Amino acid sequence: MATAMAPTVVERIVLEEEFRWLLHDEVHAVLRQLQDILKEASLRFTLPGSGMEGPAKQENFILGSCGTDQVKGVLTLQGDALSQADVNLKMPRNNQLLHFAFREDKQWKLQQIQDARNHVSQAIYLLNNRDESYQFRTGAEVLKLMDAVMLQLTRARNRLTTPATLTLPEIAASGLTRMFAPALPSDLLVNVYINLNKLCLTVYQLHALQPNSTKNFRPAGGSVLHSPGAMFEWGSQRLEVSHVHKVESVIPWLNDALVFFTVSLQLCQQLKDKISVFSSYWSYRPF
Numbered sequence: 059m060a061t062a063m064a065p066t067v068v069e070r071i072v073l074e075e076e077f078r079w080l081l082h083d084e085v086h087a088v089l090r091q092l093q094d095i096l097k098e099a100s101l102r103f104t105l106p107g108s109g110m111e112g113p114a115k116q117e118n119f120i121l122g123s124c125g126t127d128q129v130k131g132v133l134t135l136q137g138d139a140l141s142q143a144d145v146n147l148k149m150p151r152n153n154q155l156l157h158f159a160f161r162e163d164k165q166w167k168l169q170q171i172q173d174a175r176n177h178v179s180q181a182i183y184l185l186n187n188r189d190e191s192y193q194f195r196t197g198a199e200v201l202k203l204m205d206a207v208m209l210q211l212t213r214a215r216n217r218l219t220t221p222a223t224l225t226l227p228e229i230a231a232s233g234l235t236r237m238f239a240p241a242l243p244s245d246l247l248v249n250v251y252i253n254l255n256k257l258c259l260t261v262y263q264l265h266a267l268q269p270n271s272t273k274n275f276r277p278a279g280g281s282v283l284h285s286p287g288a289m290f291e292w293g294s295q296r297l298e299v300s301h302v303h304k305v306e307s308v309i310p311w312l313n314d315a316l317v318f319f320t321v322s323l324q325l326c327q328q329l330k331d332k333i334s335v336f337s338s339y340w341s342y343r344p345f
Contacts, residue, residue, distance in 0.1 A: 118132050133307070140160070143238070145159070156243070215316065224281070253282070254313075261303045262302055265297070277291060286299050286301060286302055
């Protein structure tokens with residue numbers, strides 16, 4: 059089995075010059091690119107609005123689904139919070155129309171958006187600590203920075219692409235159920251979350267299981283979206299999901315942010331790959 063030959067003296071000198079150029083020039087060029095891209099990503103989490111001079115403007119998102127017209131409504135997003143909700147639900151059994159909306163004094167914080175924004179801010183902070191005047195001495199130092207930035211970007215992306223898995227009792231106990239006026243009927247649960255670039259609203263209709271029911275009671279575990287037939291215990295009652303209605307709306311600036319995350323992660327990985335090429339010849343050394 060052939061083994062790689064060690065570089066000659068001339069090759070080693072050339073490699074050292076290339077590596078020096080990589081550390082002193084190209085690394086900072088990539089860092090500038092990353093800063094520009096992440097600045098744009100950060101702006102997406104504050105726009106549309108008036109920047110630092112005041113609160114973010116309100117955006118209205120019309121909820122819809124190709125599979126059902128049982129639920130219709132509008133959610134109003136202001137930065138990382140739902141400031142208003144106006145929802146109509148047509149009950150399947152009798153076509154009765156229920157209307158519920160947020161109380162005027164209430165807002166619902168979307169923790170996923172807030173967390174994603176915080177991770178982007180942390181990535182920008184890491185990059186800003188290595189400005190043009192900073193001299194990288196080793197490839198390992200660059201790899202450590204790229205790993206730290208990639209960790210923050212991956213966490214930001216995951217907060218948007220991976221909604222929390224909640225049990226039905228956790229949804230029932232959520233403060234979201236107390237946001238509405240008039241109050242939600244006891245046989246309804248509501249959940250709101252971000253999934254990729256979409257704002258999603260799920261309405262669960264429930265019915266009580268009778269004490270003499272022959273159904274095998276098996277409480278459902280955590281899930282992003284529960285199915286009809288899922289059971290849980292709440293207070294002294296055993297309940298079952300009878301109908302599930304999910305509607306959603308695309309948030310264009312979240313799609314932009316996800317694209318910026320992907321491009322930034324690719325740039326980080328490409329720089330790591332270039333640094334790692336030199337490890338085939340020698341351990342990282344100072345210049």
